[in-house]
Amino acid sequence: MSGLAELRREILRDVLKCSYCAMCEWVCPTLDVESNNRLYGPRGRVNLIASYFREGVDIGILKESIYTCLVCMACTRQCPAGIDIAEDIRKFRLFLDGGNGVG
């Protein structure tokens, strides 16, 4: 398996643990910057990543959501499912960049 496929599996396995509980959202600084659009919060980001891998999503929306994350790790501490949210988002940036380093 190529490095990218392996990384994909690693991230996907983690984000699929999400139960939509929203416990991560209240600490996220980017969530209510302008609109309260869920895609600018951890739960939205985690599930957008999952959708990208499984069915594909609008790449413009995906980039906005992923590159506005501060990787500040506030959400990671809150998640009862133990998802390494900030790290998954940071790792996922590899895919958006064409897989620098694992291709």
Add this chain to the structure above:
Amino acid sequence: MEVMELVNRYINNSNLIIEIIRRNIMKRGYPIYIPNKALYGWIDEDFPRDGEYFFYTGLMYQMAPYIERIVNMLQKLRSGVLFKVINILNRVVDVSRFSSKPSHEEVMKMHKIIRNIYSLVYRSGLSVWYDPSIDKYAGVLLYEFGLMDDLKIYAERISDALSSMGVNKIVTIDPHTTYMFKKVFPSLLENYSIEAYSYLELIDEDIFVGSSAEQNKFVIHDPCYYARGVGVFSEPRKLLDRIGVEYIEPKFNRVDTYCCGGPVESLSPLFSAKIGVKRLGMLVDTGADEVITMCPICMANFRRVSKEVNIIDLSELISKYIK
């Protein structure tokens, strides 16, 4: 909605910005252009050229005023075509040279902070040494952008240079560099054996006179990468307590701190500013007159959004009380 529209425009150009920054780091050793004088001009005495702990600035304090300028420049670039032109241009010349320069005062302020931190560790009795040729930017943005292949090459360069000079212990002065050396490099590099400590972990409390004369009210802002990244949050408080400086804890503190917004400044300057305003609001709402920061990125982002609030670095405050 205007802000979100601008954010979108930036993010659509994100690969161009990332490419500019990536190329600069890999080719030139820093994400944006900074004159040598600004990077190493803080050295005003002969430092020992050998010792136990290498004083590793990681250049973040030196870069902060320049980052502020370049972010302002990016904020003005609105067209995708312009971004493309700039990106092509950057292959030949470093385009970040064209942004306006920070004032001499701003650069000097950062230099003073670095010298203060050096005094703090030196006076604590540690055997510290310095050599500008191996004090490099730690590749923080490569890490944040997820460019792991580049980071690996870059980190190897840094770590080889340090090893060739016999360095095995370093003192770091900002949270991002600290995180790279403590958490990222050990998992990325084989045969990595450098022990890294934030200066806050190494200061001897007994070097201070314990009688603060501060009239102002302070509020403390923890940087994410100290508090959540490497678990450094009680150390600064112990030092302030020892000196007798009173400080207020804001909403969201210690491991639950709230990001200053700085990390996304290069990709979406306006978004970053909005978060800066939110966090600074929480800090000022405590009734404090001054905000204590411990990270040059936090300091720069708060300064960018408000000229009225007094933002200081912890080291500026505590170094006044060295015996």
